[in-house]
Amino acid sequence: xxxxxxxxxxxxxxxxxxxxxxxxxxxxxxxxxxxxxxxxxxxxxxxxxxxxxxxxxxxxxxxxxxxxxxxxxxxxxxxxxxxxxxxxxxxxxxxxxxxxxxxxxxxxxxxxxxxxxxxxxxxxxxxxxxxxxxxxxxxxxxxxxxxxxxxxxxxxxxxxxxxxxxxxxxxxxxxxxxxxxxxxxxxxxxxxxxxxxxxxxxxxxxxxxxxxxxxxxxxxxxxxxxxxxxxxxxxxxxxxxxxxxxxxxxxxxxxxxxxxxxxxxxxxxxxxxxxxxxxxxxxxxxxxxxxxxxxxxxxxxxxxxxxxxxxxxxxxxxxxxxxxxxxxxxxxxxxxxxxxxxxxxxxxxxxxxxxxxxxxxxxxxxxxxxxxxxxxxxxxxxxxxxxxxxxxxxxxxxxxxxxxxxxxxxxxxxxxxxxxxxxxxxxx
Numbered sequence: 001x002x003x004x005x006x007x008x009x010x011x012x013x014x015x016x017x018x019x020x021x022x023x024x025x026x027x028x029x030x031x032x033x034x035x036x037x038x039x040x041x042x043x044x045x046x047x048x049x050x051x052x053x054x055x056x057x058x059x060x061x062x063x064x065x066x067x068x069x070x071x072x073x074x075x076x077x078x079x080x081x082x083x084x085x086x087x088x089x090x091x092x093x094x095x096x097x098x099x100x101x102x103x104x105x106x107x108x109x110x111x112x113x114x115x116x117x118x119x120x121x122x123x124x125x126x127x128x129x130x131x132x133x134x135x136x137x138x139x140x141x142x143x144x145x146x147x148x149x150x151x152x153x154x155x156x157x158x159x160x161x162x163x164x165x166x167x168x169x170x171x172x173x174x175x176x177x178x179x180x181x182x183x184x185x186x187x188x189x190x191x192x193x194x195x196x197x198x199x200x201x202x203x204x205x206x207x208x209x210x211x212x213x214x215x216x217x218x219x220x221x222x223x224x225x226x227x228x229x230x231x232x233x234x235x236x237x238x239x240x241x242x243x244x245x246x247x248x249x250x251x252x253x254x255x256x257x258x259x260x261x262x263x264x265x266x267x268x269x270x271x272x273x274x275x276x277x278x279x280x281x282x283x284x285x286x287x288x289x290x291x292x293x294x295x296x297x298x299x300x301x302x303x304x305x306x307x308x309x310x311x312x313x314x315x316x317x318x319x320x321x322x323x324x325x326x327x328x329x330x331x332x333x334x335x336x337x338x339x340x341x342x343x344x345x346x347x348x349x350x351x352x353x354x355x356x357x358x359x360x361x362x363x364x365x366x367x368x369x370x371x372x373x374x375x376x377x378x379x380x381x382x383x384x385x386x387x388x389x390x391x392x393x394x395x396x397x398x399x400x401x402x403x404x405x406x407x408x409x410x411x412x413x414x415x416x417x418x419x420x421x422x423x424x425x426x427x428x
């Protein structure tokens with residue numbers, strides 16, 4: 001499922017990026033093409049003006065006559081060479097004069113080209129319906145501009161634009177190579193980030209799946225007990241309520257357990273959904289911890305546990321006082337459950353670094369190192385039998401962690417097996 005999600009994300013990403021690249025390349029090519037065409041038109045007009053100046057024709061070029069022996073246009077050779085202006089230096093250009101039937105009457109060129117080339121060029125120009133255009137001849141690209149005379153004759157200026165066309169062609173090749181290379185690179189980068197993007201989704205899905213499985217498992221036991229006791233009641237329907245009180249008490253006890261479990265589950269869900277919605281203010285952490293300790297003193301005394309505490313007064317933090325009391329209550333209740341007989345529980349609240357640190361320690365069997373990293377996972381229990389004996393579901397520490405993280409703090413555990421276990425809460 002997640003592979004399909006990753007592939008869909010990757011395909012959508014590649015389609016969007018490819019479309020953007022095509023639009024960008026098309027825009028760049030269009031702008032470049034328009035600029036090249038504009039430069040060609042400007043240069044063609046400049047060459048045309050040069051060839052049609054009264055003193056500009058046949059500047060060092062050859063003059064040719066048609067088969068009827070007509071002379072070239074007058075004034076083409078009536079000035080000395082040093083008085084003539086050279087044509088545009090960037091491109092090869094020449095001019096042809098033709099009669100009404102497009103027969104060449106004269107040429108004006110600095111380059112030695114054969115008659116067949118000129119006839120082919122004039123044929124291309126005469127075949128065009130527009131006075132301006134381009135064609136390919138002998139492997140080169142030529143632009144031409146036709147001017148018509150009043151007597152029906154024509155003057156055609158030709159300009160070699162092969163270099164400009166090569167620029168456009170190379171630009172297309174460059175786009176193809178760069179675009180292909182970028183798409184390949186983007187594919188692997190997108191694949192990497194797609195995998196990373198769905199990783200939290202996969203993790204949340206796995207946790208939700210595990211959560212549902214664990215919750216279902218936890219609910220099976222009380223439901224089975226309730227169902228069994230209900231069957232006993234039904235099997236002895238003639239007995240009085242007093243006679244059936246044992247089974248009724250068991251049903252009520254398991255109902256209370258289910259109520260506690262569902263309340264904890266709902267609380268965790270609310271914590272996950274409303275992390276930013278809880279009102280946080282400046283609170284007195286010292287007072288919050290002391291109030292919980294006063295509540296738990298009677299419990300510790302009843303269990304014959306030694307409760308010691310050292311609270312530094314006046315310590316404050318930004319958060320929710322009631323939630324922090326709940327964290328302290330969870331940690332003290334957890335310590336009271338797992339402290340050895342006639343053991344001790346200690347609470348320390350002190351200023352540490354740039355914040356406040358709460359340490360709740362207890363003597364007892366301790367926790368093996370391999371379990372420390374998972375203590376705060378939902379439904380996780382180091383010793384299932386002992387947890388069931390104490391009525392735990394493995395949700396208390398998960399709730400404490402959720403609250404501490406909501407306060408941008410840290411919570412972790414340290415333990416020395418068969419000696420002590422301590423839980424540390426650090427608040428900024």
